[in-house]
Amino acid sequence: MIANYLITALRAFKQQKQHFVLNVLGLSVGLAAAILVALFAKNELAYDSQQPNADRVYRISQDFSELGLAVVPIFNYSNARLALEYSQVEDVFGLTMVEFTREAMVDVRVREQGYKLNALYGATPNIESFIDINTLSGDLKNALSTPNSIALSESEALRIFGSVGIIGNTLQHQSGQYTVRAVFADLPDNTHFAFKNLVHVKHDPTKLGMNSSYVYVRLAPNTDVAALEKTLSERYYYEEMAGKISINLHPLLALHLTAKSPFEMKAGGAKQVVMICVGLSVLLILIASFNFINMTVAQSAKRAKEVGVRKALGASKTQLVIQFLSESVLVALFSTILACVLVELLLPSFNGLVDRVLFIDYVSPFGGAIFVVAMSVGVLAGLYPAFFMSSFSAKRVLSGDLQRGNTAIFVRKSLLTLQASLSIGLIIASATLLQQLAHLQSLPLGYQTKQRLVISELPVEDVFTKQPSSLVNRITAIEGVELATILDTRLTVSINNTLQPTWPNGEASQSLTPVIGSGFNIVKGLGLTLLAGRDFSPEYSSDWAYRENGVTKVSTIISEQVAKQAGYHNVADIIGKTIKDTGRSVDMLVVGVVEDVKVGNTKDASSNIMFLCGFSYLSSVSELILTINPHRLPEITTQVTAALADVADLYEPKINLLEDNYKAVLKADERVSQVVLIFTTLAVFLTCLGTFGLASFATVRRQKEVAVRKVLGASRVSIVNILAKEFLMLVAVSVAIAYPVTYWLVGDWLANFNDRITQDFWVYGIAAFAVAGITWLTVATLAFKAASMRPSLILRYE
Structure with missing residues (x-):
């Protein structure tokens, strides 16, 4: 029985090649986009989840908002140690920025070769209680407890020494030398920690005003965090500072998406971007599913006689539903395979777009989720067409009567209206994003970045x-x-x-x-x-x-x-x-x-x-x-590098054009705009497929009307406009839905900027005309073909 369903499904695909290809193409594009974004979201939401007791670790920040400044994630480690007096605080860990310490040097020499120690931080010996770090050789705790000691990451050890077996080797610097006492594995990408080298740093308890460390505290279970923040604020800020500065305890698991200070160890993500991407991926799957429904129903006229014959020969409604569902699941299966191929081809480019190193393990819960979601889409998207076509009356379809109730028509038009609304909103959002980015790039900075x-x-x-x-x-x-x-x-x-x-x-x-x-x-x-x-x-x-x-x-x-x-x-x-x-x-x-x-x-x-x-x-x-003189930039850079090494023993310096530094500030917003542009293009493409499916159905349903009008002298253009009119009405309804929702959402996003543009209504007009134009062209393609057919071929049996 199952083999019979599969053979029949494959035969149907062969007979309706265009329908099959469009369905597979639409579903595969939607699924591929959803897989990529789900992979990105999974990575973003999993930052630092691997750390010990991650749900109970918080970073101390100082909130200067009452003084007109921002929240700063830097604190004094010795001061933070005083919090151990409270029972809610189990332990305190500190990572110190070495530029604030005189004894820690970043420029070193090994065998007369100069190097700069990248991402060098001072760390307290209890690091393994807060960070999941793999020590490859040596003793990490000893390295961070002993003066003039250093622990190198694997990549730094290979870069400088060419090996990880380097315990006991030394690195010379201006004030003395470091002895390598440990080598640890490079940190994974999905952590906000960004150190590559660690040294012992002495914290002077008499200098409580020196804020130079990222300080983390592990709290006891069920701690009232808000109450502890208030207690610590009152402990550290009193007299004239009382009420002006306060302590924030920022959850470790939320740092990557919510910490926005310029003093972060590395650039974090944005919760807003994750939510946008996840929302858009869900919408793309829905649009692809809507397309599947519309296009399958649009093909119902071609398979109506098949259904009638099957019913006349004794096929039950259940058997017909299973037959059409098997076809839907097969389409979903083929679409999933093609989607995975597209993902593998697009993943390198997508990694560059989101600035992450993502990969898919198909033999994993995530791979299983892809299969389950794809099959669910196939079943759920195929249910309506299956019940729709299996409900045909054998007598009516064999006599040529394909008229259906208003409910089915309403459902299909509603789906297309929603698709068009999403497309209009995404076009407006994309245009506004580009305008805002151009506005930021053109703002007067007050200083020159050129030359x-x-x-x-x-x-x-x-x-x-x-x-x-x-x-x-x-x-x-x-x-x-x-x-x-x-x-x-x-x-x-x-x-x-x-x-x-x-x-x-x-x-x-x-x-x-x-x-x-x-x-x-x-x-x-x-x-x-x-x-x-x-x-x-x-x-x-x-x-x-x-x-x-x-x-x-x-x-x-x-x-x-x-x-x-x-x-x-x-x-x-x-x-x-x-x-x-x-x-x-x-x-x-x-x-x-x-x-x-x-x-x-x-x-x-x-x-x-x-x-x-x-x-x-x-x-x-x-x-x-x-x-x-910008024409001499390469020579200047080379000579500056040599001067720093010869005169000050400074190696591998950071030399950049000020113009490039400013562009880097806007990089995150550029990524957001690029992601939205890509999704907008996909949404419009899938909407075109949906319009094509519904237009196919409408054209078949009204082919007799077209033939009669042509006999009565109607021109092809007038017939095209008559058929396109109902779709343009759907676009008008889409505009009424999309405009207020988009205006509110885009306005909320623009509110994040001190300098922002106002929303231009001409952008809204262009978005509506663009979707209307694309819809008209899509419908016109099919309508013109129908209007070009000889009326005698359609009316010869009337």
């Missing part, structure tokens, strides 16, 4: 000096380098330091103001627009920070926004006035005002900036921004 080369992570003592250091002199002597500018802040990342100013009129600011330590000629070096005053200059020796009677005195160049916050609408009036920071005993003489400068990412960039000449608070690394 600027950035050398990152340079030690302060090597470049942040009043008189140009030997390293700076060597670099500025390179042909093609026009000017060198020093900063202690990465312009495209975030502000490192802040102060709470008291304005010249004696009024204290209620919020923190971001500050950037810089060298001379900052206006010229960054291409700032000077509104009043002058640039920092070596001609004014007092510009550089100096101490006098216990007070640090320094010249400052402020942004226009800071001048207005101080109460000066005519920015020239603040020149020569002094802004104070009484907490740090700093007097800042305003010597210049520039147009607002955007520092940080595009969504929450700071623009109320103060540049302080020669003043770098708690920062141990700097950036050197070179104004260059």
